[in-house]
Amino acid sequence: MFKVYCSLLITCFFTVLAFGQPSSPTDIEIKKIIPPTPNAASLGSYGNVPIGLYTGQPNVNFPLYEIQYNDIVVPINLSYNYSGLKVEEYPSWVGTGWTLTGTGVISRQVRGLPDETTAGYNGSERNGLKTVDFINSGGNVSEFSQFLNGVRGGDKDAEPDIFVLSMPGHSAKFFFDETQCNTTLKQAIVIPHQKLEIVGHFNYELPYNIRMGIIEKFVVTDQKGIIYTFDITEKAAGVEPGDQEADFASSWYLSKIETPNNNVVTYEYADRILDMPATVFERRYIPIIDGGGPVNPGDAYSLTYNYTSTNEKILKRIRFRDGVIDFIEGDERLDWAFSYLSNKASEKPRSLSRMKVTIGGKVVKEIKFTYSYFGNDARLRMDSFQEMNGIEVKQPYVFSYKDGLFPTIGQESSLFHQDHWGYYMGSTSNGDLINTLIPPFSQSFQKPDGSLLIINVPGNSRTPNLNYSSAGLLEEITYPTGGSTQFEYESNYYRGSTQSQFNLCSGDFQFVAKSSVSFSWGNPGDTKEFTVTNPTCIKFEYSLDVPCIDGEAGVRIDEMGGRPIMYHIVQNKMAGMDYSDYGPDEGDVFTLEPGTYALTAWGINENTCGSPTEATITLNQIFQSPSGYANLRAGGARIKKTRDCSDDQNCIIKYYDYTDPDEITQSSGVLINDPAYFYLQSVIWDQNFTPTYIGSSQSSIPIASTMGGIIGYKSVTVTDDDLQANGKTIYKFSSAAEYPDEGSVDYPFPPRISNDWKRGAQLYRKDFSDTQIISNLIDGYCEVPTYNRQVGIKTKKLSDYKSGEYNVTLNDFDFVPYSISTGWTNLCSRNHLEYSYVNGAQQEMISEKDFFYENPIHQQVTRIETTNSKGEQLKSLIKYVEDVASLDGLTPEERVGIQAHPNKLAIIEQQQFNGASVVSTTRNIYNGPKLSKVQFATGTNQLEDYVNYNSYDNYNNVLNYTTRSGENKSYLWDNNGMFPIAEATNANHSDIYFTSFEINGVPFVDSNGNNLAISGTSVANSGSFSFPGSFQPADPSNTLMSYWYWQNNQWNFSGEIPYSNTITTAASRLDEIRAFPKGAFLTTLTNEPGIGTTSVTDSNNQSLHYEYDLLGRLLLVRDHNGNILKEYKYHYQGQN
Structure with a gap:
C-alpha cells in the first residue's frame, strides 16, 4: 500500500478526522427516528466570536433559519466579512460588510473572448487549431501567424475563462480546457481539486444578443449525490448606445437543489437593471531620454472612465416542501445617488427589509432588518436585526461601527484615493489633493558619457492609512441577552524586503539622528553622519528661527560626495524673510539608496539682537533588520483584541499578537506577491525606437489574496491578558513563505499558478500555563497534484508606437504560454505531546496518529494508525462506496446496491485492530440511497446481520427495522x-x-x-x-x-x-x-x-x-x- 500525499482549493478544507468504531454489538448505532423531548428555548448565546487567526479576521455569523431534510440542511445565515473601507467595494442589500448566505452563484472572469462564443476558447470553431496545438506548433510559420494575428485582433481566443462557484457547503474555482471541444456537455477542471462534478451545458445554436453561443446552465453534483442547478443568468454591459455587442452572461444563479432522497429546494429571483459606479483606468508612458519626456507630450498620459450596467438578480423566494421563505425589499437606497447621461437603469438598489418563513400556510418566523447610513448617506449600514412574529418580538442584535470619512458611491474623484489593496487612504497626501492612481516612478540610468540620467515622475504613493480605511469596521455586537462582543483593530503588517521597493515607506519610523545649533553670534554648524545599508524611507522634521537682521539658518541632507538631497534655508533681510528650498519638505517620505550621508544644521549671525538663532533637524527612517527586512503596513485591519461580556463586570478579554515568536520584532505576515505597475517596452516616438516605461493604475500582476485575507500570518499568539499571566497559545500556519504562487512576473504578465489551497493549515498549537508549556499539537499535511498543463497564452508586443506611421508585422509580436495547476491536501499526521511537572521536572506523554488516503478517487481517509500514550498500536481501516470492489463476501445484488449509492462519502466498512489482531468489523450494506442492513463481527468471526432496515417511504424515511436481538x-x-x-x-x-x-x-x-x-x-x-x-x-x-x-x-x-x-x-x-x-x-x-x-x-x-x-x-x-x-x-x- 502507498501513502498518498494529498490537497484541496479556494476554500481549503483541512479536516480533523474522527470515527466512532463500535467494538461490540451493543455499540452499533441505530438511526434515531423520534426527536428528543422539547426543552426550554435558549435565550441565545453571546460572545466567543471565532477569529480566523491565519488572516486576523473575525468570523461573525448569525444563523437565521435552516431548511432541514433527512439528507441535507440548507442554512440561511447573516455573515460579516469586512476588513476595512474599500473605495470600489459597495454595500450589499444587507449593508456594508454583510452578506446573506443560503443561495448560490457561479460568476466568471472573461479572459479574451467569452468561452462559449463562436471564436471563444470552447466555441464552435475550436475543432481547428487549439491553443495547445499552437504552443506545440514547432515553428509552423503559417499557422503561427494566422493564430497569433487572430488572437491580437480579437478574432480568436487563447485563454480559458475562470469561473468562481459559491453555494451551500462548497466554494471553488473551475475552468474548461480544450479537450472537450467536440461536445456541448463539458466537464470542468476544479481548483483546488475536490469531489465536485461540474458540467457546463453549452449551446452553439442559440444566440446571446447578436452573437452565437451560450452557456445555458451549470449542473453541479457533490460527493453526497446532491444536484445543484445554476441556470438563472445575470449579464453586465456598458451603458453607451450600441453596446449590446459587449453583453455577455457574467453570472449564473442557483435555481434548484435536488437530493437523492427526493427532497427539493427551489429559488426564485426578481430582476432589476442597475447602473454600476464608474471605474477608472490610467496609463502613462515614460521614455528614457534626456529630460524624461516624450516628443509628443499629449501621448504620454491617458485617463479613461468606464461605465456599466447589470441586470441584477434579487433573491425573492426559496421554496421547500410545504414551506416558503420570502425576502422582502424596502425602499430605494440613498447611497446609490449617482446617474449617467446615457444610463439604462430605471431603479436604484434596495435594502432587504424582512425575511419571512411560512410553513403550511402559517408564518412561523419573521426577521426584520434595520438600517441607516454611514457618512452623509454614503454607505448603507445595518444597525440591527430582530426576530418577531405577530405581537411577539425578541430583543434585537445591535451593531456599532467605527466612524470616519466615507467617499460617496459613484464619485469619480474618490477612485484615485485607494491604497495598493483598494482601501480608502484619504483624499490628500502631504496636503495635496490626490488625482492619480499611478504610483511615482524613479529610475537612474547610465548615459554613454558616463553621467547619470535620473527620471522622477510624481504619483500616488498608495500607502495604507488605517485612519481612513478603518471607517465602518464593526466595533461592537450587543446580543438580545444584553451581553456584548467588542473588537479592537490594528493595521495589517507583513515582513517585506527593502530590496523590492514596493510599499517601502509604509513601515514604522524610528529615530536616526538629530542636528541642532542655537547661538547668538558666529557661524556654527552641527553635522551628523549616518549610513544606509539597504534602500530605506526617510522623513524629517525641522525648525528654523532667525530673529536678527542679516541672520541666516538652514538644514540639509547631503551625500558624502557633496550632492545635496535636500536643503531648507531662511534669511532675515531688511525687506523681510527670504526662503530657499530644494528637495523633499518636512513630513514628506522619500527613499535613500545605500550609502553614507550627512545631516547638518547651521547658522550665521553677525548682528546680535538679544535672541538666539536656532536650527534643528530630526531624521527618522523605517525600522529595518540587519538583513534588510522591515515590518511594512498592508491595507485593511486585523483583530488586535476582543472583549466578550455578559455584563460590565464579567468579561473575557483576548489579545492577538502576529509577530514571529522566534524573532519577536518581526511580523509573521507574508505578502503573496508584489504588484507590477510599470514595465519596459520599446516604443516608437516619431519613428524612433525609444526604451519606454509603461505605467498603469492597475497592477499587471494583481496582489493575490490568501484564504480571503490580504496577508497570511505564519504565527499568532493568543493570550487572555496582555501580561500573559494566565498563559498563552501559539499557533503556526502554512503560508506563502513555503507555498508561493508560481509563474512569470514579467511582461506580458500571464496568470500565475495559485498555491493558496496549500496555505492556512494549522501546523502546530502550543499551549502554555504562565511560562511552562503544557501541550503541543503538531499536524502534518500531504499533497497530491492532480492537474498541471499549459492551457493558454498571453501575447506581447515586441514594440509599441505612439506617434508617426508604422506598420505592425508578425515580428513585432510574441507570446508566453501559461499553465493551470491544482491538487488536494489533507491531514496526514497528528502528534499530541502533553506535559506535566513534578518537582520542577518536565514529564512528557506522546500520542501519534497517521492518516492515509489510499484511494485518490474519493480522497477520504482509508487508514488511521495510532500509537497512544501507553505505547499501544491501534489501527482503523475505513472503506467507502467507491472502495466496494475491495470488499469480499458481498452478493452480486449487494455489490450493485452499494455502487448505486449516490453518497460517495458513505462508509461501507470499518475495521478496528489492536496490534495485528482484529478487534471488530462493521459493514453497512446499501441499496441505492437506502441503508438496508448493518453487519457486525468480533475478531475474525463471520459477519452477521445486526440491524435490517426493511422498508422506506418515498423520501427514504425508515418505515421498519429489525435487529438480531429480536x-x-x-x-x-x-x-x-x-x-x-x-x-x-x-x-x-x-x-x-x-x-x-x-x-x-x-x-x-x-x-x-x-x-x-x-x-x-x-x-x-x-x-x-x-x-x-x-x-x-x-x-x-x-x-x-x-x-x-x-x-x-x-x-x-x-x-x-x-x-x-x-x-x-x-x-x-x-x-x-x-x-x-x-x-x-x-x-x-x-x-x-x-x-x-x-x-x-x-x-x-x-x-x-x-x-x-x-x-x-x-x-x-x-x-x-x-x-x-x-x-x-x-x-x-x-x-x-
Whole structure:
C-alpha cells in the first residue's frame, strides 16, 4: 500500500478526522427516528466570536433559519466579512460588510473572448487549431501567424475563462480546457481539486444578443449525490448606445437543489437593471531620454472612465416542501445617488427589509432588518436585526461601527484615493489633493558619457492609512441577552524586503539622528553622519528661527560626495524673510539608496539682537533588520483584541499578537506577491525606437489574496491578558513563505499558478500555563497534484508606437504560454505531546496518529494508525462506496446496491485492530440511497446481520427495522414525510395506523382558549370514523384498536378493543385513533411545522402537551389532564 500525499482549493478544507468504531454489538448505532423531548428555548448565546487567526479576521455569523431534510440542511445565515473601507467595494442589500448566505452563484472572469462564443476558447470553431496545438506548433510559420494575428485582433481566443462557484457547503474555482471541444456537455477542471462534478451545458445554436453561443446552465453534483442547478443568468454591459455587442452572461444563479432522497429546494429571483459606479483606468508612458519626456507630450498620459450596467438578480423566494421563505425589499437606497447621461437603469438598489418563513400556510418566523447610513448617506449600514412574529418580538442584535470619512458611491474623484489593496487612504497626501492612481516612478540610468540620467515622475504613493480605511469596521455586537462582543483593530503588517521597493515607506519610523545649533553670534554648524545599508524611507522634521537682521539658518541632507538631497534655508533681510528650498519638505517620505550621508544644521549671525538663532533637524527612517527586512503596513485591519461580556463586570478579554515568536520584532505576515505597475517596452516616438516605461493604475500582476485575507500570518499568539499571566497559545500556519504562487512576473504578465489551497493549515498549537508549556499539537499535511498543463497564452508586443506611421508585422509580436495547476491536501499526521511537572521536572506523554488516503478517487481517509500514550498500536481501516470492489463476501445484488449509492462519502466498512489482531468489523450494506442492513463481527468471526432496515417511504424515511436481538420497530410519518408521528414496537409498518386529525380536523378549545385535544390541537368533529382503504392489516383478528371520544362533556377512552374498520359512537368528537397488532406498543406524536413537537402520547394513551409562543419558544408542558407540569418565562437583560 502507498501513502498518498494529498490537497484541496479556494476554500481549503483541512479536516480533523474522527470515527466512532463500535467494538461490540451493543455499540452499533441505530438511526434515531423520534426527536428528543422539547426543552426550554435558549435565550441565545453571546460572545466567543471565532477569529480566523491565519488572516486576523473575525468570523461573525448569525444563523437565521435552516431548511432541514433527512439528507441535507440548507442554512440561511447573516455573515460579516469586512476588513476595512474599500473605495470600489459597495454595500450589499444587507449593508456594508454583510452578506446573506443560503443561495448560490457561479460568476466568471472573461479572459479574451467569452468561452462559449463562436471564436471563444470552447466555441464552435475550436475543432481547428487549439491553443495547445499552437504552443506545440514547432515553428509552423503559417499557422503561427494566422493564430497569433487572430488572437491580437480579437478574432480568436487563447485563454480559458475562470469561473468562481459559491453555494451551500462548497466554494471553488473551475475552468474548461480544450479537450472537450467536440461536445456541448463539458466537464470542468476544479481548483483546488475536490469531489465536485461540474458540467457546463453549452449551446452553439442559440444566440446571446447578436452573437452565437451560450452557456445555458451549470449542473453541479457533490460527493453526497446532491444536484445543484445554476441556470438563472445575470449579464453586465456598458451603458453607451450600441453596446449590446459587449453583453455577455457574467453570472449564473442557483435555481434548484435536488437530493437523492427526493427532497427539493427551489429559488426564485426578481430582476432589476442597475447602473454600476464608474471605474477608472490610467496609463502613462515614460521614455528614457534626456529630460524624461516624450516628443509628443499629449501621448504620454491617458485617463479613461468606464461605465456599466447589470441586470441584477434579487433573491425573492426559496421554496421547500410545504414551506416558503420570502425576502422582502424596502425602499430605494440613498447611497446609490449617482446617474449617467446615457444610463439604462430605471431603479436604484434596495435594502432587504424582512425575511419571512411560512410553513403550511402559517408564518412561523419573521426577521426584520434595520438600517441607516454611514457618512452623509454614503454607505448603507445595518444597525440591527430582530426576530418577531405577530405581537411577539425578541430583543434585537445591535451593531456599532467605527466612524470616519466615507467617499460617496459613484464619485469619480474618490477612485484615485485607494491604497495598493483598494482601501480608502484619504483624499490628500502631504496636503495635496490626490488625482492619480499611478504610483511615482524613479529610475537612474547610465548615459554613454558616463553621467547619470535620473527620471522622477510624481504619483500616488498608495500607502495604507488605517485612519481612513478603518471607517465602518464593526466595533461592537450587543446580543438580545444584553451581553456584548467588542473588537479592537490594528493595521495589517507583513515582513517585506527593502530590496523590492514596493510599499517601502509604509513601515514604522524610528529615530536616526538629530542636528541642532542655537547661538547668538558666529557661524556654527552641527553635522551628523549616518549610513544606509539597504534602500530605506526617510522623513524629517525641522525648525528654523532667525530673529536678527542679516541672520541666516538652514538644514540639509547631503551625500558624502557633496550632492545635496535636500536643503531648507531662511534669511532675515531688511525687506523681510527670504526662503530657499530644494528637495523633499518636512513630513514628506522619500527613499535613500545605500550609502553614507550627512545631516547638518547651521547658522550665521553677525548682528546680535538679544535672541538666539536656532536650527534643528530630526531624521527618522523605517525600522529595518540587519538583513534588510522591515515590518511594512498592508491595507485593511486585523483583530488586535476582543472583549466578550455578559455584563460590565464579567468579561473575557483576548489579545492577538502576529509577530514571529522566534524573532519577536518581526511580523509573521507574508505578502503573496508584489504588484507590477510599470514595465519596459520599446516604443516608437516619431519613428524612433525609444526604451519606454509603461505605467498603469492597475497592477499587471494583481496582489493575490490568501484564504480571503490580504496577508497570511505564519504565527499568532493568543493570550487572555496582555501580561500573559494566565498563559498563552501559539499557533503556526502554512503560508506563502513555503507555498508561493508560481509563474512569470514579467511582461506580458500571464496568470500565475495559485498555491493558496496549500496555505492556512494549522501546523502546530502550543499551549502554555504562565511560562511552562503544557501541550503541543503538531499536524502534518500531504499533497497530491492532480492537474498541471499549459492551457493558454498571453501575447506581447515586441514594440509599441505612439506617434508617426508604422506598420505592425508578425515580428513585432510574441507570446508566453501559461499553465493551470491544482491538487488536494489533507491531514496526514497528528502528534499530541502533553506535559506535566513534578518537582520542577518536565514529564512528557506522546500520542501519534497517521492518516492515509489510499484511494485518490474519493480522497477520504482509508487508514488511521495510532500509537497512544501507553505505547499501544491501534489501527482503523475505513472503506467507502467507491472502495466496494475491495470488499469480499458481498452478493452480486449487494455489490450493485452499494455502487448505486449516490453518497460517495458513505462508509461501507470499518475495521478496528489492536496490534495485528482484529478487534471488530462493521459493514453497512446499501441499496441505492437506502441503508438496508448493518453487519457486525468480533475478531475474525463471520459477519452477521445486526440491524435490517426493511422498508422506506418515498423520501427514504425508515418505515421498519429489525435487529438480531429480536427488536421490531415501525414508523409512521406525516403527509410531507418531514416528521415521524408514530413509533411502534413489535409491529410491522403495514399493521399500524394512527391519526390525531391535525390535517383534516378542527381545533378544540374551552371558553378560555385552552386546548382540549387529547393529542395535538385538532380533533374529528364527529363520533364516527372509517379506516382508509389503504390500511389493510395482515391479520385483522390479531389487531387491536383504541380511540378517545368526547361524551358527557369529557374525554372517554375506548380501551384496547378488537379491530373494526369503522368506529361508530354517540360522541361528538374523536381523537387519537390507533390500530396495532396484539403485543405491540405504540407511541404517537404531533408536530407543528416550523415549531416542534406539540404532544407525545405513550403506549398507555397518556399524553404530554407542549405549548409555544409565536416565536417558537416552549412556554408550558401539560399532562394528560391539562395540568401544568412546567412553565417557562423568558427574560432578557434590560426588560421590565
